[in-house]
Amino acid sequence: MGLLNPQNFVYGLSLALLVLIYLRSRSRPAIEVSSLMLFDEVPAPVASVRHVRIEPLFWLEMATLTALTLAIAGLYVMRPRTPGHGRIHALVFDLGAGMSAREGSGTRLDQARRDAMEIINQAPAGDEFSVIAYALEAQARHPQTANLADLHKALDDLAPMAVPARTVALRAALIRARGASEIELFADRPPAAAILADAASTARVNFHLVGSGDSNLAIVSLAPGIPGSTRGRAVIRNFSARPYPCELAIDLGNREEFHQTLMLAPREQVVVPFGPLKTGGVLHARILTPDAIDADNDRYAYAPSDGAARVLVLSPDAAVRDDIARVLLAVNANFQIETADPVKYPGGANASGANAKPLELAVMHDCYVPAAVAASTLLIYPPQLGKNLRYAAGIGISVNATLPSADIRSDAMGEARGIESLTLGATRIVAIPEWMDLIATATGPAHSSIPLAAIGRGAGGPVGVLAFDIRDHLLLAPDHLDALVLTVDLIKQLTAPRDILIVPTGADVSLPASGAARVTQPDASVRTVTADKWGRVRIRPLQAGRYSVESGGETTQVFANYYDATESDLGAKSQAEANAPAENAATASNAQSAGEVQPLVFILVALALLALTIESAILIGHAGRWGMRHV
Amino acid sequence: MLEARAFEPEFLRKLDRLVLGIKRARxxxxxxxxxxxxxxxxxxxxxxxxxxxxxxxxxxxxxxxxxxxxxxxxxxxVDRQVEVTALVDASASMGLPERDDKLGLALAIGASLAYIGMADNDAVRIGAFAMHRGAMKLDATPFHRRRESYLNFRPFVMSVKAGGETRLGAAVDQLLLQRRPAGTVVVISDFLVNESDVEDALKRLVAARHEVKVVHVMGEQESIAAYPSGLFRVRDAETGEVRETVLGPATAAAIRRKIEKIAVRVREICTMHAITYAQAVGAGNLESIIERELPRLGIVR
Structure with missing residues (x-):
């Protein structure tokens, strides 16, 4: 017996209110008379009381309120589980990258699948099962059913993802499983005790730990370096408790740049230098040694090309033009940079002659020159245009106001999260279109969130926006490295090849597309994605490797890298020991939930209704005897 | 307080021509x-x-x-002097309803009879009785014979407060224990007590050769049962017993019937034992009671 929410006993204050009403009624007008002898012949004295009177109406109301309070507080009894049919099971699977670890003849997910099948086969006829999976988020794969064929198919369709299994996703999955009387949780590492305890409050939770090996290698990072200048480096980590050989190969395009076998000490992490690369391009590092998880054995990086490209810099401030040119040259020394005052910039073919190469990048500071057409555009401190002038549809932004200062929010800077929070100068409030991704935001006077840096690929090509002013050599000031980092990051992304994208698995990727796009996934499966109203398709790579997105005759390669130190660490045994309390808690919760919770709400409400009915009958009787005035 | 009226000279002048109607030759x-x-x-x-x-x-x-x-x-x-005792019921019932001031009326009648008795130089005293916490408390003044001493009654009369239970039998027991010569005892009470107690007490007084006279005091409001209408908790002033009842016309009629029954029964008991019975209804009727009702019944002449 217990209570689901004892806090609801606050409703028991109504009992105190009832007692007050009772006492108040007892203190109703009293008359002191010379002798009750005079009332001997009065027809119907109600009752004669000296100290405590048994008042049926009071006790009936007390019973009613007590029953309702207990019902609200969730009084329940624990009943022995009814054996046999009718139970609902929820099969909850971890689909994180760790579940793809090979052990023996199959993966950890295969083992979990087998365990689940065994449970299904041993269950009495009539029991129903639902299938829920989680990794980045929870997903109900199959609603509850007793159809074995459907269940087998749902289990067969489960596939591990190259993403870590998040705790919030596990919580969400257990919440989705709340309707079940038993929850079968399959994962390769024990969850926190509190999570299981929460779930065990409503159902019996059986945790199935799958997998025991720890032989895994992973490429932690891959830095290409600067072609022809600096060396690249790859970081390799051995998660095993034993020494492990690692055959590492690094390719640039189709050409092998590095191939070596290393011996890594137990749980060692090594930095492997290579290069410098001769040219830019897509760099692919591979671990050729067989290990548990494949997803973290490949990693892609893009080595920037040092090819010559024309860049236009427009700013009314000559110092700013000079600062931007220096930054551009630092990113790519082969940039051909042209600078101009926007007022004097002729625009179009007049700018550099008819035979000039097209502009790769146009950087406009505190100005907007529609005539400056480039493959990509970077707007810095974009001005608030007049009534007759608007930003081009391909840019899509609008500027609403100017703030004298703004503070970068360090918690909302995405890739630039390492930047410390600091105060910038004048900042424009820019309305960012939905197809652009925010990189950083700021706070300002009377504004809680101002877009500070954003980038997106619109119909007119990639567009980047920096909302803050960079006058007074802001980019070169040592105290404002964050502004410089944001600027360099945007320039790199804007000048990167538009048909190549390197992203972490699980990230949302949006690409320009005309109509539907055909997406070929790393496992060679193909699916079609429809473009949204801004002409963009969004994909979320959940497998490590190369995705090919074809749309309108153009193909974009998306390389998805996976690495998660926690997920890739398959030392499940040691982790299980570390989380022994969790397992104990799970066991305890199992013991506690050995019975079945039987809420008494209906019984209590029925009692309350019965008491009210009796009370009504008594009142009707009183009314019939003495008249309505005295009831 | 009506009892103070018994000491006003104007009121006393009206009593100067009255004497007690008691038998002197025995x-x-x-x-x-x-x-x-x-x-x-x-x-x-x-x-x-x-x-x-x-x-x-x-x-x-x-x-x-x-x-x-x-x-x-x-x-x-023989020219016999008679000891006259005015025995006033001072129980709680005499204090209710307050507007009726039954105790004041009883004390005023008792004091008036004492003043009248002094006209014949009879030994007169005033006593008050009530049962407090199970013990009978009978307080009485010393005997006074001359009218010059009449004002000696005033402190006692003014100090009597209503409280306790009516136990007429116990009061008579205590009175008889004083072993005084037989005299005249005027019992002044509302007689809201068990009728057997009344009869027993009066019988023993008569048996002790006292000449007994009874004045039945009743309040005007009480007589007509003038209570507000509605559901009330009614508390007995003497026993503390509480009863919930619906007051209204029907209840008032029942109360009036009960009061009439009590009066009839007390009168029957008095008649049975050759006791003079008089009713004193209403504090506002003190003078007419003294000047007309009591002479009509021979209690004073």
Whole structure:
């Protein structure tokens, strides 16, 4: 017996209110008379009381309120589980990258699948099962059913993802499983005790730990370096408790740049230098040694090309033009940079002659020159245009106001999260279109969130926006490295090849597309994605490797890298020991939930209704005897 | 407070012409046999008898000696003083309803009778009784005979407060324990008590050869059962017992019937024991009670 929410006993204050009403009624007008002898012949004295009177109406109301309070507080009894049919099971699977670890003849997910099948086969006829999976988020794969064929198919369709299994996703999955009387949780590492305890409050939770090996290698990072200048480096980590050989190969395009076998000490992490690369391009590092998880054995990086490209810099401030040119040259020394005052910039073919190469990048500071057409555009401190002038549809932004200062929010800077929070100068409030991704935001006077840096690929090509002013050599000031980092990051992304994208698995990727796009996934499966109203398709790579997105005759390669130190660490045994309390808690919760919770709400409400009915009958009787005035 | 009215000179002047209607000549009895009247000093001639040595020569009838040449003595009925006790019920019921001031009326009647009794130089006292915490409390003043002493009653009369239970039998027991000569006892009460207690008490007073007179005090409001209508908790002032009842016309009629029954029953008991019974209804009727009702019944003349 217990209570689901004892806090609801606050409703028991109504009992105190009832007692007050009772006492108040007892203190109703009293008359002191010379002798009750005079009332001997009065027809119907109600009752004669000296100290405590048994008042049926009071006790009936007390019973009613007590029953309702207990019902609200969730009084329940624990009943022995009814054996046999009718139970609902929820099969909850971890689909994180760790579940793809090979052990023996199959993966950890295969083992979990087998365990689940065994449970299904041993269950009495009539029991129903639902299938829920989680990794980045929870997903109900199959609603509850007793159809074995459907269940087998749902289990067969489960596939591990190259993403870590998040705790919030596990919580969400257990919440989705709340309707079940038993929850079968399959994962390769024990969850926190509190999570299981929460779930065990409503159902019996059986945790199935799958997998025991720890032989895994992973490429932690891959830095290409600067072609022809600096060396690249790859970081390799051995998660095993034993020494492990690692055959590492690094390719640039189709050409092998590095191939070596290393011996890594137990749980060692090594930095492997290579290069410098001769040219830019897509760099692919591979671990050729067989290990548990494949997803973290490949990693892609893009080595920037040092090819010559024309860049236009427009700013009314000559110092700013000079600062931007220096930054551009630092990113790519082969940039051909042209600078101009926007007022004097002729625009179009007049700018550099008819035979000039097209502009790769146009950087406009505190100005907007529609005539400056480039493959990509970077707007810095974009001005608030007049009534007759608007930003081009391909840019899509609008500027609403100017703030004298703004503070970068360090918690909302995405890739630039390492930047410390600091105060910038004048900042424009820019309305960012939905197809652009925010990189950083700021706070300002009377504004809680101002877009500070954003980038997106619109119909007119990639567009980047920096909302803050960079006058007074802001980019070169040592105290404002964050502004410089944001600027360099945007320039790199804007000048990167538009048909190549390197992203972490699980990230949302949006690409320009005309109509539907055909997406070929790393496992060679193909699916079609429809473009949204801004002409963009969004994909979320959940497998490590190369995705090919074809749309309108153009193909974009998306390389998805996976690495998660926690997920890739398959030392499940040691982790299980570390989380022994969790397992104990799970066991305890199992013991506690050995019975079945039987809420008494209906019984209590029925009692309350019965008491009210009796009370009504008594009142009707009183009314019939003495008249309505005295009831 | 009505009892203060009994000490106002204007009120007392109206009482000057009244005397108590009590029997002064008493028959001496031995058991059921009458032995004769008490003779002695007095002014009312009783009889003649022949002189015998030792007789008081002051009562020789010299006219008869001159006429008959025999020594004759004139005898007189004894001029007997009577002890009058006004016994007032001071229980809690006498204090309710407050507007009726039954206790004030009872004390005023008792004091008035005491003043009237003093006209004949009778020994008069006023007593008040009530049962407190199971013990009878009977307080009484000393006897006073002369009207000059009448104001000595005032502190006692003014100090009597209503409280406690009515136990007439217990009060009479305590009174008889004082072993005073038989006299006149005027019982003034509302008689809201068990009728057997009333009858028992009055019987014992009569048996002790007291001349008993009963004044039944009733309040005007109480007599007509003037209570507000509605559901009330009614509490007995003497016992504390509570009863919930619906007050209204029907209840008032029942109360009036009960009061009438009590009065009839007390009157029956008094009649049965040759006790003078008088009703005193309403504090506002004090003067008419003293001047008309009590003389009509012979309690005063």
């Amino acid at each position: 028959t001496v009895r031995a058991g059921q046999r009458a032995l004769g009247r008490i003779q002695g000093l007095g002014i009312e001639p009783e009889n003649f008898k022949a002189y015998a040595p030792g007789d008081d020569l002051r009562f020789l009838d010299w006219n008869a000696f001159a006429r008959f040449d025999e020594l004759m003595l004139r005898t007189y009925r």
